Amino acid sequence: MSKAWIEDLWLTEPRETLPDGSKVKIPVPSSVTKSLAAYMKTPEKAKVPGKFKTARYGHGKRWRVSWWATLPDGSKKRSSKAFSTRADAESFAAAMEDDIRSGRYVDPADADRPFQAVALEWLASKNNLRGRSYLRYENDMTRYVLPKWGDRPIGSIQESEVSGWVHELQSGTAPHEFKRKTTMQPMKRRTIKGVVKDAFGGVMAYASSPKRRWILSNPAADVELPQDAETDDRVFLSHQQVADIAEAAARVDVKNPMVSKLLILFLAYTGLRANEALALRIGDLDFTRMRISVTKTITADRQGREIEGKPKSGRNRIVPIPGFLTADLEQVCDGRTDDDYLFTALHGGMIHLNTWRTRVWYPAKEGAGYGDVKGLRIHSLRHTYASFAIGAGCDVKTLQSIMGHASATETLNTYAELWPDRIDEVAAVMEAKYQQWEAQRRE
Template sequence: MEDEVRCGRYVNPSDAKRKFKDVADMWLRSKNNVSEGVRARYECELRTYINPKWSNVPIGAIRHDDIARWVTELSTGNYPAKLHWKHNPKPLSPRSIKSIVKVVFAGVLDYAVKVRYLMENPARDVEIPKPEYKDLVFLDIREIEALADAAERVGRPVDGTIIRFQSYVGTRINETFALQVGDIDFEKRQIRVRRTWKNSAKAQRLGPPKSGRPRTVAFPKFLAQPLRELVKEQPETAYVFRAVKGGHINDHNWRRRIWRKAVQLAGLEDIEGLTPHSLRHSYAAIAITAGADVKILQRQMGHTSASLTLDIYGFLFPERLGQVADVIDAERTTAIVSKRD
């Protein structure tokens, strides 16, 4: 015991008897830098999926095998849960399981390790199903243009520009609606994404982008003219995409008034899972086809890392091993010929 104290490995056995729900409450209180929406998701996952299983379990009694079995239960729909309207549990997607197990559940146990209630986190090495991003919804350019034209007919010209902006720039919808006139540099055809609208139970409020840092994105030439029309004679702080009365556009209202009607008018209502976020995925697919590398795509889309970009869109990148071999062959030939000369 003395050796463990000196080496910083000592854990008070009574702390390992703390119930999971109590440590989870402490973990939530420690999350001072997350948005209201993220906090609400953490609380929902704890209440719905995690606490029904682990609420009264001492943190020191949680074992790797127990967590692995729970992951299987989440995958098959055979798990305890607190669901609304007496719904029965159903198999969860790999992305949901990742959030529940690796972000929230493991986050609570990480906190227990940090405050020395536990020596190690048994959830970190547990394997979870790999997310299948091939199920993402993409539109091709013809479908995008048909949708944009439909949005103009059911709404205003700005609604068509919103569709095209989402599809050919790739910002998140609430980043788009938070753009201000002063964020646009028409000479460089660049936009500084500094803020986004955060949704909460009470109202929308402005906050930093999802990554927590501003970023610069580029827009294609054809968008310059419609953007100039939108910002003409507007002050620097005016929103680029404005509601009828001049304020910012609420994404929930826009989906109800414009998006759903435009999808039907464009004949795209049979595409399952089509949402405004699908336009962001469509941008990624178009950019990759055009030759964008993973780092450029990461910067444009505001992902925290290139590995995240590859996790989501890696299957879209073409197989270029043969091209690399051909380039090496050409470089070698050029070097040998120039040496002989």
């Protein structure tokens, strides 16, 4: 049996019993097929004897292509698709057999799945995704992806269409759905990557995985993203600038000045992420060994509620305490228990980063005279620590460990240009070693 075959759903070959009792099929006469061909739009006018008519004669599409295919799990599945003309059925059957033989087969029923249904299934499968990451995917899906692709069959989405969508996102003209604001702003490359490659691309990669093969390939995989005019938005502060912002924070936060000032200094001279610092308990500081144990961070669950979770990349780490911060840190810890948060709000309890950013950070950088510094964020204090550490001679692996990067490659990709150029130094040492060897050889 061929892998794909065509059936006539209107005409049939009836069986007749011969005098000897055997049964034979009676072929449909050519006169019948010609008459029906002449009256396809009004088949009731065709001269077709009743014995050659099927139960669905004259109703629906006439031709059906059926085929057997091997599914990703190794099982066999029979599928079919109806066509109005024989030519369309033959063309489809030939293409289907070619796909089956070449391994490009995709079940049309799977390719017709609505993107939104697949997206919901993909989101539900992300069991290991951190709450904040899940919320980012969910928000990008709701705001940008589903308004564009929600009702589309996943198999109909082409790479050229995705490329066009990238241009729409970049120009701020893409379909979107916001709960509050109504105007969409042009997107930068980083945001486009999150929407196109991570959210949309994640769904399409899920659909095209060997386990499912609902579509042949991910149409977002090879789509190129635009380059921003300015790709480096990192800010590295000087010691004086850090001190200026810390002092300004103390002036802004009149009811809790020491904590806000110390928090800024702490972030700039330990390299912790802000939410890692806010999750610290007093017991995480070891003043004997001058070490900080970073084992948690403030994150969010899938409902957006703040909770404590593992640090980014899921790894605990040890960070040194700068000696010049010891006195202030000990003063903050004095008279409190190991289970208390290190940095607390005025009436105790955890500091909420978003609130502190609005209430203290923004006014402090304005008050220090740095409000016009493009890209200056709380995270800039972490970048600043990296620049201080590299300037002090810190190597890549040590900085990776302190910063909590997943790999040394991430550290180099982020801060490679901060390490000093030692070409001349290396050349000079090689020259000295060679001359030393040459002198020994001549002795």
